Amino acid sequence: MGRPKEFEPDTVVEQAMEAFWTGGYAGTSPADLAEATGVGKGSLYHAFGSKRELFGKALDMYGAAGSELTEAYLNEPGTAKERIRAYLEFLVDTDLDAPVRRGCLAANTALELGGRDPEATDAVRRMTDRTIELLAERLRRGRRDGDVPPEIDPEAQAHLLMNTIVGLRVMARTYDGPVLHRIIDTALAGL
């Protein structure tokens, strides 16, 4: 009972996520969020408690969407190397095509809140761990299938790939397509 919400919470969280992604946590004011979501400031506070809590939901949503996407990309038909390359290129191209270079919400958050905000740091850590695990799984499968040389260690390589991804998404703030694609080529040469 009671008056029904005039918005879909998930939709609002998604719109808030976009706003935070573009503007950063500190850089996105309640007024910005109200505009981005079309919901009044008061209603947002009523529904989510605080800016920080809304951000938490947005981070979670980002993590869920990201890991779905990663999984989908890695599991298309092809060799491990082909799929990982496709995934990296997708990430970079998406970054470059966006109207504003905003990189990766998780990386941005790690840098903005890392250390200072334990919950945010944990959330980022969980996302990263998940991605590493998905990469490692795909590499193990590739090894079984024979398209990944046996001398490479899937876990170690997955960590390095994660590191490369993070680097790429930061470098995408300052460098252009050709440079980034060349980095991908070099990074995958050893696989």
Next chain:
Amino acid sequence: MGRPKEFEPDTVVEQAMEAFWTGGYAGTSPADLAEATGVGKGSLYHAFGSKRELFGKALDMYGAAGSELTEAYLNEPGTAKERIRAYLEFLVDTDLDAPVRRGCLAANTALELGGRDPEATDAVRRMTDRTIELLAERLRRGRRDGDVPPEIDPEAQAHLLMNTIVGLRVMARTYDGPVLHRIIDTALAGL
């Protein structure tokens, strides 16, 4: 003539750099800067014009110090691979030993201001380009000396290494020593 300054501008810029490094640009208020430098807010504005200008000087100082350090590390006696490894380990260990995980001012700035602030973006870009150039030079020399295999392309490898460094300095916000060192090992395996 006139009343003499009661502080050394360079010292103040350095202290401001430390404050910005730890707190980020937006996260460091004029009051914070006054406390960090021991100079009154008014004097800071009198001497540097604005917070943004002070930040600019701090960024420049960071860049100069960083490139000196890079050059010094890479040119110690040893093979290219040894020196690059020493350099990466130094960066990571310094990060981990610091009382607060603050990563790299340039990477932090790229993420906080990248795109939004052209001057800051340019400054970061210059620093990155300089580091890439130093790495490429060292690799070329290694190739001449015979300790770098001829099939590796110094420029491409330098870009990848830069990307790896950026990644490491972001990952240092959420991961610990063993993980990071393992990433270094894997990254350098192909050299």
Next chain:
DNA sequence: CTGATTCTTGACCTCAAGTTCAAGAATTGA
């Protein structure tokens, strides 16, 4: 329809950020 409940709206509040400024203090040249 009434009451209980839950939402929306917009005004309002507090606090701090970023900056400016007026007044006074230290220095040098004449």
Next chain:
DNA sequence: TCAATTCTTGAACTTGAGGTCAAGAATCAG
């Protein structure tokens, strides 16, 4: 010593951030 100059200090100002609240609107149970 006086004037000119350059610095310091702290108060004061403006703006917006982050959040609260009272009033009213929408829904449902009875």
